[in-house]
Amino acid sequence: MVRTILALMKKEFLQVIRDSNMLRMVFLMPIVQLFLLGYVASTDVKLISTAVYDDDRSGLSREYVRSLSAGEYFITDTPEISLLEAERGFRESRYEVALIIPRGFSRKLQESKQVKIGLMVDGTNANSASIALGYANVITRQFNERVTGFSPPITLRQKRLYNPEGESVYFMVPGIVATLLTMITMLLTSMAIVREREIGTLEQLMVTPISATALILGKTIPFALIGFLEMSVALFLGVTWFRIPFAGSWGLLYALSFLFLFTTLGTGMFISTISTTQQQAMFLTWFFAIFAIMTSGFFAPIANMPRSIQYLTYLNPLRYFMTTVRGIMMKGASLDVLYPQVMAMIIFGITIFTFSWLRFSKRVK
């Protein structure tokens, strides 16, 4: 039994190594996904190109503009423009924000009168627009206090936990780790079994005294190992290149990832029992994966989804794993807070793996 499983494992590894497509998928996928999503899918709003229309032209108005551009959020180094040009600039996407300082700004301020500053934002991307407005608000409030020496009676003392710099990559990398493990283990398992069916070696194996158990273990353990390897590559790059903090326990992360694998390997096995060609297996895997990723909270928070979809996400095992990985990596969460996720993963893992195991055994016997 052990020997048969080892023989199958060695065979699978040899096949992965000899298949250049497979090899590319296994080793380039984590790196490409990590860099693509780490950089491109960044939701950070920084370096907002800002047009300035300063009608006051006083020392104070210039100081206000300087304080706005002091951080890395607004760039105001565009030449002074007229209001007409600003509108054109918005349409051409040259600016995302236009600042209008009215005449009499510094005079009114010195007379302690109400002053209004205009701020126009390109609202095409609702998310980045509101973030830009938020930054401008904070900076204006700080400027207010500095110039007037007066602070309003109630102020918010804000503190961002777990990700003080508000780096979106800290949030993305754990998500990528979770999706990578899901994709690769599901895809490799389903493809490897279906490929054997396609070329006829599965039938050849069926006439040998191999047991269904040995076959299933020999066909899943190699891909679980490859999944762990990929996950480790992604984590390594995340920590060394993107310098994301790792708050929790590495051991717990790997242990719970192992638990989650029962779900993905089981799903991969299930897909193999309903596909006859590798193409079919590939499409089905993508279908399952897209659904799982979209409703896992990877990109959009689950709380933002319509109520009915929110209920649906409870049926998505990846949802629990996503929370687990982010919880461990970002918040240093341990079992005492993760137990609902762990319970869900145990239930899904056992159900899916057993169901697929039975279905697979029945098909091969």
Added chain:
Amino acid sequence: MENAVVIDRLTKKFGDFTAVDEIGLTVQKGEIFGFLGANGAGKTTAIRMLCGLLLPTSGSGSVGGFDIYKETERIKKSIGYMSQKFSLYQDLTGDENLWFYGSVYQIPRRDLRKRMEELTETLGLSEFTNRPAGSLPVGWRQRLALATALLHRPKILFLDEPTAGIDPVFRRRFWEILYRLADEGTTLFVTTHYMDEAEFCRRISIMHQGKIIEVGKPQDLIARYDQPNLQETFITLISQEGGNG
């Protein structure tokens, strides 16, 4: 003499369709038995039942003395199976294919190396075992497939169109190997479309629309139907029966 394969009224139905219809056969130990029939006659379904890949609907049968319902695991240990697809791992070398199947059959490690060498030697494969199976010419691939089916020294060997797509020279050599195996006591159960090959069999059966319509020695059948050769005998028999032959 012992019987290697005994089946009686063996039937397989897929829904309303009867693929194998109450067939009966006895194959003796060490015999080369030709299992003939047109495409779709039910040969592959019958072989799959004998190899333990498919449960029969009704009827009885034993292979190597083991029951085809209850003892499929023991059947699998004592038979070899080679299909027309030459089910090898294309991206593994000949040696790796042999090693893999040898491990699956639990051949002791010490013996496995020796048996691999012996087999590749007798099959004239020695020079080709380091190349990926997929890169071998089809004739060599077929011999490699035979080698993987023989590693565990099966008592009965099922060959499902083992010479499909092989050139005549290779086919002749392949049959020489089969003869040697039969001399050593291996029972061979062969399907083929080549009637010249069928004449190499000691006995043959002809299947048509799920039924076995004739069994006997090739020369006896030729004489009985008064035909010049087996090809004509086969065609006569199938056309007599009518249908989609």
